[in-house]
Amino acid sequence: MRADLESCALLRAIARSSDAKQVPRLAANVRDWNSLLELAEEHRVLPMLFLRLVDMGPPVPQFVLEHLRTEYETNMFNTLANAVELIAVLKAFEDKMIPAMPFKGVVLGASIYHDLTTRPAGDLDLLIHYRDLVQATTVALERGYELETPVNADGTPANLDYYEYHFERKTDGRVLELRWRLDPTMPRFRRDLGLDWVWPRRRTTVLAGADVPDMSPEITLLMLCMHGSKHVWSRLLWICDVAQLLASSPGLDWKEVTYEAKEAGLSRTLALGILLARRVAGATVPQAILQCFEADTTARLLAQHIQNNLFDAPGSTPPGHIPYNIQLLDFRDRVRFLLSMDLLxxxxxxxxxxxxxxxxxxxxxxxxxxxxxxxxxxx
The missing domain is CATH 1.10.20 (Histone, subunit A)
Known part of the structure; x- marks a missing residue:
């Protein structure tokens, strides 16, 4: 169903801090508040919407504020519970001398938003060494989690092309995911973007009063662009995350970012994420960097398609003969892809x-x- 224009306009303003003064006027134009709430939930920006509308007054119906407040408080509880659980899991891993890097989720909220409640509570995502997988699985099982991923009798992955163990805890619905590689959109040609890639550059973030390891801003930016591109940037939240990281990291080392992106085959993935953050969320990007990414015709056209379809057809890929995930590859990886095909x-x-x-x-x-x-x- 096509999203109504008034709801789309308000959510776009919510994403752009520079449009804050426009929010009251746009809120007054909304005719279908249920549609707005559904759209905001789909794009995972209900907490942001609540924080922008809570003190606005008459333009916002009472039932909308009550719904948003309930969702916000539920998310706040789940986010704090996630933070407590993550700290406990990291401590259990540390006791077993298992290095682990949390990413996305509550750590992202703490490090770039400086507010756990701004983002929805998601899963607990940890990057570990593959060599520690069996021992880490034992720790997770001891904490009441059940492994949902098929494994062999020795505890190794049944599917060698899959780089994640998915755990669920039935008592509280908590989800824990252990990864030993981050995944671009084209797994077959990924570099080994694992713990060895992120650990030497790590920083520390304060989460619910505890110091936890966190990816550097440069690696976090690449991770966010990887994740968003993998899912065709189908949620406004993911674009807001990139914009917020740029806003919270004025000293970002762009030389390191572009070098790492080139080495990992993520140059176009990075360009796409930055262009969307600039166009959709009004992110501030150095002019030289922006001009470089705008010069990439493929990245520019992909960004335009995603921007145009963000609310009406989220996750849709551009029409044409070249698949979306191939368009994201640089020339070197495209050649590797062609050479890997059975046809060639x-x-x-x-x-x-x-x-x-x-x-x-x-x-x-x-x-x-x-x-x-x-x-x-x-x-």
Missing amino acids: RPNERDQAVFPLPKSLHALYYLIRPIRIFLDRSAR
């Missing part, structure tokens, strides 16, 4: 038609397309 992978027939010494077998990647073309032309 040399086989015994190629070697039979064009015998070459072993030292020249790499040439079969060039010969195979020609051989396929000749075969099809002869039909």
Whole structure:
């Protein structure tokens, strides 16, 4: 169902701190408050909406304020419970000498929003070493969690292409996810973006009175852009997170960010996240960086499509012959993708038609397309 224009306009203003003065006028224009509440919930910005509207007065109906207040207080309780549980899990891991890096969720709220209640309470996400997975699983089970991910008899993952263990605790509904790699949109070509990537640059964030490890702003920015791009930026919250990180990190090392993005094959993913944060949430971006990302035609067109469809068709990918996840790849990873496809992978027939010494077998990647073309032309 198409989102109504008044609700969309208000949520856009909620996302942009520079539009704060416009919020009362836009709130007065809202005709379908139930539609607004549904849209805000879908985009995970109900807490933000409450904080902007709570003191506004007459333009906001009482039933809307009551609903928002109830949701806000429920989220506040769940967020504080998540913080307490995360601190306890980290302490249990520390006792077993298991390094663990929390990300997203309550740590993100504490580090960039400086307010746990601004973001919805989500899962507990921890990045660990794969070598610690079995021991970390034991700790989680001892804390009452149940493993929902299929595993082998020795506790190793049943699916080697899956880099996450998902735990649920039935007594309170808490969800814990242990990861040993962060995942771009194209898992097959990811670098090993694991704990070794984030741990040396870590900082400390105060969470509910306790010091907890936290990713550096530079790595956090790349992680947020990775996560948002993986889900086609289908939630306004994820765009707000990028904008808020930029606002809370005036000393961000852009040289390090762009270098790490290039090394990890995330240059276009970074560009897309920054362009959306600028266009949708009004983020402040250094002019030279913005010009560089705007010069990327593919990133610019992707950002325009996502911006245009954010509320009416969230998560939709641009039409065309090139899949969205391939468009996010830089040239080097696109080549790797093409070379990995069975269609272009040399086989015994190629070697039979064009015998070459072993030292020249790499040439079969060039010969195979020609051989396929000749075969099809002869039909």
